[in-house]
Amino acid sequence: MADRFKEWRREAGRGQHQEEFFVSLLVALSLGIAAGRFFPVIPVMPGMVLLGCLIVWAAWSIYRSSMQVWPVFLLAVFCLGLLRLQTSLLLPVDDLSHFAGQELQVEGKMAEEPQVREHSDGSRSVRYCIQAEAVTLSGSGTQHASGRLYVYARSPKDRAPVLPQIGDSLTAHGSLRLPHGIHNPGQIDTELLLRSQGITAVLIAGKSGAAVKALNDSRASVWTRLLRRLAVVREHYLSSMQAVMPKEDAAAIFAMLFGGYQGLKSELLEAFTITGIVHILSVSGSHISLLAAVMAWLGSFFRLPQLVRAMLVVLAIAAYSLLAGLVPPVIRSALMGGLSFLALALNREKDARRLLLLTGLLMLTVSPLLLFHISFQLSFAATAGLLYVAPVVRARLRRMHVPSSLAAGLSITFAAQAATLPILAWYFNQLSLSSFLANLVVVPIVEFIIIVGIAAGVAAFVLPFAGKLAYAGDSLLLGAVYELTSWMASLPGSRVWIPSFSWGAVLIYYAALSLFACKEPWRHRILDGLYARKACLAAVCALFLAAGTGYRLSQADLMTLAAIDCGQGDALLLRTPHGKTVLFDSGGERDGNEPGAFNTGQRVILPYLRHYGIHELNAIFLTHAHADHAGGAGAVLRTMPVGRVYTADEGREAYAQSMGIGSADALLQKLQPAQEGQSFDLDGVRIEVVFAPPSSGKGAASGNEASNVYRIVYGGASFLITGDLTKEREEMILKKGKNIRCTVLKVGHHGSNTSSSEAFLQAAAPRYAVICVGAGNRFGHPKPEVLERLKGLGIKILRTDQNGEIVFFTNGKTIRARTYLD
Template sequence: MKTGQNQLIFINLLIAFFVLGIFCAGKLILPVWCFAVAFVILLLYAIWGLYKVKESAIYGLCLLFYCLGFIVCSEASLVSTYNISHFMNESVKIQGAVAEAPRITVGIDDSEKIRYVMEVKSVDKNNAPVFADGSMYVYVSQPVTKSVARIGDVITVTGVVKALHGYQNPGIIDIVASARRQGITARLNLGKSDVKITEANVHPFLRKADELRNHLRAAMKNVMSEADAAVLFAMLFGGYDGIKPELLDSFTATGIIHILSVSGSHITLLAGTLVWLGRVLRLKSSLLAVFVTLVILAYTVLAGCVSPAVRAAVMGILTFAALAFEREADARRILSLVGFLMILLKPQLIYDISFQLSFAATGGLLYLAPFLKCKLDFLPKWLAANLSITMAAQIMVLPFLAWYFNSVSVSSLLANLLVVPILEYVIVLGLAAGLFGLVLPVAQSLLFAFCSLSIGFAYEITNFIARIPGGSIYLPSGGFVSGIVYYLCLSGWVQYGKVKEMCQRMNWQHYRQVLCLLSFLGIAFFIWQYSKTQPLYVHFIDVGQGDAILIVSPHGKAAMIDTGGILNSDFDIGARVDLPYLRHYGVTKLDYLILTHVHVDHAGGAGSILRKIPVDHIITGRENRQEYAQVFKMGLENERGRAMIPAYEGQIIFLDNVKLEIVHAMDAVQGGTGNEVSNVIKISYGQHSFLITGDLTEAEEKQMIAKSAAMQSTVLKVGHHGSKTSSSQDFFDAVKPAYGVISVGADNKFGHPDQVVLDRLAQNHIRFWRTDEAGAIVFSSDGKRLDVRTFRGVE
C-alpha cells in the first residue's frame, strides 16, 4: 500500500478514536481528571515509542486521541459561572445585544411574533446589576406598527428566565441540544410585554450584511411574486420563511431540499463560476485564487456567518479543488484535518445534523464519486459525472437519512439531472442581479424576472417528479452499530482490490466464501430480529400540551389515540412531531386513528397524518362533524374515501390479540363540543391494561363509576393533563392504577399538572411520569411483565 494511503488511514484512525472519546463523554459519567492523567502518561509513552520507532506507539496514539476527545468534550459542555442559565426560574432584568437577524412571523391576529437571539451582557436582580454572559432566546408578540430591533442593537427585557425546551422524542432533531451547541442556554417569553430598544452597532459587519440581504429581498419583491422571492432568497441565503408548503414537500420528496440552504454545493458553484470567469478574463492563477477566496468570504459574511455557511465555505472550496484539479488524495487529507479541527473547537458538532450531512456528502464526493465515475464509464462523460456525484452523496449520507428522515429519494437522480442545473443557474443569476443592482438597476430587474420564470418552470418539473409512484423509499432507523457495519461494507466494496490483496497476504485462500458466509449470517440475524414475536408497545408521545398515544401490537399492527396540536399556531404537530415519530418506529400505516374529542390539542395533528400515510379506520367523538373537518383542514372524508365514524360505548376493536374497548362515549349523536364529551378507551393485553381518558371531567368520571364500567387498569393516562377538574379520589379508587402518565407541556399557561392531582397520585402510591420531564414514555408488555422506558431516562 502506498505511503500516502497509509498516512491517510492513520490520520482517519486517530480521528475515529477522538470522535469515540467525544461520544463516550456524552454517555459515561467519569471524572475528567482520570483521563487527563491518562493523557499525560500516553503522551509520554507515544513520544518515547516514536523516538524508539516502536510499533506499539500507534496504540498509544490511538488511546491518546481517545482521551483527548473525552477531555475536550467534557470541558466544552461546561458553562461559565456567569452564564444566564444560572438565573433559571428567577425574575430579572436582562440587557444584551441582538446577535442574529430577528425571526419574524405574522400571527393570525396580524400581530408579529418575534424571536431574538440575545448576547447577554448584564442581569439586574433586585436593583443589583451583575455581569452575565451566554446567549438566550427572547420571544415577544407585538403589533406590526412597533419597531423591531436590528442586529447589534442593545435590548433590555424583564421576565422569568426559563430552560430551553423542545419535543423530547426519538426521530426528531433535538433543538435544545442544537441551541446549546450555539451557546444558547435559556429563553424568555415576554408575551406582549415591551422590549426596550437602544440603537447601537455592536456587530457592524453582520448588521451591514443583514441590511444588504433585506435590500435584495425588497428588490426581489418589486419584480417577482412574494412566493418566488422567498424561494430565490432561500436559495441564496438559506431559510424557509414565506415558501409555499407544497414547494417544500416537492423539494423534500425529490431529495433537493438542500438547495434551499447554504451548503458546500453553493460555494462550489460560486467558485466554479468565478474560475470560469477568471479564465475568460485570463487572470493569473495566483490572482484568481485570491479573487475566488475573497468573493467566497464576502458571500459567507453576507449569508450571516452562521455555522453552516462557514462550514459550507470550507468544505465547498475543498470539494471544488478536489474535483476540478483532480487532487483527490490531497483533498482527502485536508478534509480529515479540517473535520478534526472543527470538532476539536466544537466537540458537540458530531451530533449536529448539518455537520454530519455536509461532512458525509463531501466525503462521498472525494472518496466515492471517482470510483462510481469509473464504473459508469460506459455512459457519456457529462452524464457519468453528474450521476456519480449525485449517487456518491446519497450513498454516503444514507445512514443519516435513515436516522433523521426514514426515507431516501429515488427520484433525486432525475431531479438532480433535470431540476438542479436550472436552480444552480438561478443562483448564479440571483447573485449577479445583486451585483448589477449597485450599478445598473434595470439589469437587476430583468435578471430577477428571468429568475422568477425559471423558478416556476423548475417547480413544475419537480412537482411532476414528486408525483411519480415509488419516488421515495422508506428506510428503517438504524443505530450506531448498523451505521458502522454499513460504512465498513461500503469501504470493502470500494476498496475490494486492496481487501483481496490483504486477504491473500494473510493466506485467506477462501476469502470470498468467508465474505459470503458473513453476509449470510448478517442477513439471517436481521431477519430473525425483525420476525421474532415482539411485545405490545404503548407510546405516550411528547406533543407538548396535548395527548398522542401510539399502540403497536406484537405483530406490527398500529393504532393511534389522539395526535396533539397547538391552538392558533402554524406549527404542524402532525407533520413535525407525529409523523417523524411513527416513521422512526417503522409505522408506515395506521389500522385505526381514534380521537377522544375534537379539541385541537387532541386532534390538531390528524390532518397531516391522514394526508401522508394510509389510515384504515377513523373513529371520533360524537360531536359536530364539521368541527372535525375544520381541525383536520380537509373534507369530512380524506382522499382515500375513508369516512369518520363516531365512537359508541361498548365498541371493541382487536389489533391481533390486543383489545381496544370504548368504555365511555357521549350518548347524544352530534352533541356539543367540550372536554365532557371525551371518549375513554381501555387497552387490554394479558394481565395488563391502559385507560386513556382524554380530557374527561370529574362529572363524567362519576357517570362512569355509576355505570360500573370496566375501569380497573394497570396504567392510567391522567385526565386533562393533570387538571384539578379531573382525577377525583373516587375515580382513582375505581381504576386502581399502579402507574400514571401525565401528557403535559413544559411551563404551560394553565398551570398543569395541578398540585392537588400530584398530591393525590402520591397519596395513592401511583408511580407516574410526565412528558414534559421524561419526554416520550414507552410501555412494553408480553402480557405478563410490564416495562417502561423514557426518552430522558427519567425513573
C-alpha cells in the same frame, strides 16, 4: 494475513498511510465525543493529566518508531473527544440558564438580525437573538449575566414589531426557560442543536414586548458596523427581488442565495424535499463549490495564472460567506467545500481528502457539539461521498461507456445519497429516487438562478434596470423549476420510505461502502482475507442469524403502547403482536394550522410513525376534538391510509376545525362517533369504549366534558386512556360501575387538578401513571396536588416532558417500560 497486518503497522509507525491514520483519528475523536454524553463527568485537572500522559506516551512511541504509535494516538484522541464534549457542556456560574423558571428582565446586545413571522390574524411574532449582559429579578437588584438566548415576542396587528439592528441593546421582561425539544427516536435534538449555536435559554416576553436602545454607528465596533452593512446588502437583494416578482418567489430565490425557509411556498418546499434537492435552500458546500467553479472559469477565461485564480476563488468564497451572515453552517460549508474544491482544481484529489479529514478533526475539536448537528452530519458525509465514492462510481460508469458529463452527474448524486443514507433514514426515513433526475435536470437551472441572482444584486446597485431584468428572468426560471420538481415529485416511486438503521446495520453499511470506495489493492487484500476465512465468516453470520431469529420469536407475542412526546398534547401508538397499529389521540395545537407554522402531525407524529416503518394505520381513536388531542390527525389522514377514525359525539365540524380540514373534505367521511360499550378486537388485543357521553338535546357535547374513555386489554395487562376527562365525568363512570382497572393509566388532562380524583385513582389502581405534558407549559401542568395523589397511592409516574417517549412492552403476563431519555 497476520504478517501483512504487522507490516502495515510498521509502515504506519514510519509515517506511511497518513490518510488512513487521519480517518482513524476522526473516528476515535467522534467516538470519544459520543461517549462523553454517557460517561460520568471527569474532573478537568485529572482529565488533562491523563491526556498529557497519553500525549507523552505517543511522542515516546514516535521517537522509538514503536508499533504502539497508532493505538496510543487513537486512545489519546478518544480521551480528547470525551473531555472536550464534557467541558463544552459546562456553563459559567452567571450563565442565564441558571435563572430558568423565573420571571425576570433581561438586557443584552442583538447578536443576529430579528426573524419575523406573520400570523393569519395579522399579528406578528418576532424572534430576537441577544447576548445577555444583565438580569433583574423581582425583589432584587440587577446581576451580571452571560450567554446567548432567544427572546420571543408577539405584536398585535395594529402595532409594528420592534426590529433592532445588530449591536443595539434590547430589554425584555418575561418567563425564562431552558430550551426544550421533542424527545422521540429520529427527532433532531433541539437542546444540543441550540447549545452548538451558543443558545442556553429562551425568554417568552410578556405583553409589554421588548424595548430597544439603538447603538449609534459611530460608537459601534468595526465588526458590528460590518455586520450591519452586510444586513443592509441582504435587505437590498430581497427588496430588489420583491419589486419585480411575487413575495413567495423572492423568498425562494433569497433562500437559494443566502439560506433560510422564511416565506417559502409550502408546495415548493415539499417538492424540493421529495426530489432530494432541498439542500439548495440552505447555504451548503454545493453553493461554495458552484461559486468557486464560476470564479475559476472566469480566471481561466481571462488566462490568469493558477495562483491568481486560486486567490480569486478564496476571496470570492470569503466575500460570499460574509454576505451570507458568517453563521456557523456557512463557515463549515466554506471550509469543507472551499478547501476540497481548491485541492481538486489543483489536481490534488488525495490532498482534498486529507484536507476534509483535517477540517473535520479541527471543527470537532473546537466545537464537539457539531457531531450531533444534522447540518454538520449531512454536509461532512456528503462531501466525503463526493471525494471517496464518486471517483470510483464515475470510473466504473466510464468503463461502461457512459458519456463523461452523464457519468459525472450520476456519480455525484449516487455518492452523496450513498454516504448520507443512514442519516437520512434516521431523521427522515425516506430516499429520493427522483433526485437522480432532479440533479441532472433541475439543479443546473437552480445553479444558473443562483449565479444570476448574485450578479443581479450587484448590477442593481449600478444599473437598477438591468438588475430588475435579471431578477425577472430568475422568477420565470423559478416557475419552470417549480413545475419540473412538482412533476418529478408526483412520479410513481419518486421517493421510497426506508426504516431507521440499527447501530449494527450502520456499522455494516459504512464498512461495505468503505470497502467499495477503498483503493483497488486494499479491496483485493480484504476480500481475499475474507474469502480465506469464509467458513469462519459463514459461522459468524449463521450465529447472528440464529440469534436474531431467536430474538424475533421471543418478541412475537409482544404488544406495545407508546406515549409519543408531542409537547402539550396527547398521542399514543398501539402496535399489536402481528403489526396492526392504532393511534389514540394525535397531539397538535402548538401553532395551530397556520401556513408555515409548526404542525405537530406533520413534524412529530408522521416522522415518529415512519421511524418505526409504519405507513398505514388500522384506526385512530380520538378522545375529543380539542386541538391538542385531535389536531395532528389532519396531517396523518392526508398522508397515509387510515381505516376508521372514532371520535367523541361532538360533530364533524369541530374535528374539521381542529385538524385543519375543510368542512366538505371527503376525509371527514372516515369519522364516526364511538359508542359506549363498543369493543374491537385486533390480534387478541381488545379495545373497549368505556365511556362515550352522548350529545345533549341542544347539540353535541364539547370540550373536556365530551372526552371518551378507552381501555386496551391484552391478557392480564390493561391501559386506560382518559383524554381530558373531568372529575365530574369520573364520578359518573364510577356510579355506572364501569371496569376501569388498569396496569397503566394515561392521566387525565395532562395532570390538571380538574381530573384524577382520589376515588377514580383508587378504582383504577394502576402500577404506572403516564402524563403527556409539555415542558414549562403555561398551565402549570402537572399540578403538584395530582403528583402527590399519585405518589401517595404508590403509582410510578412517567412524564413525556422529563422522560420523552415512553414505551410499554407486554406479553399479557408481564410488563416493562422503556423511556427515551433514560
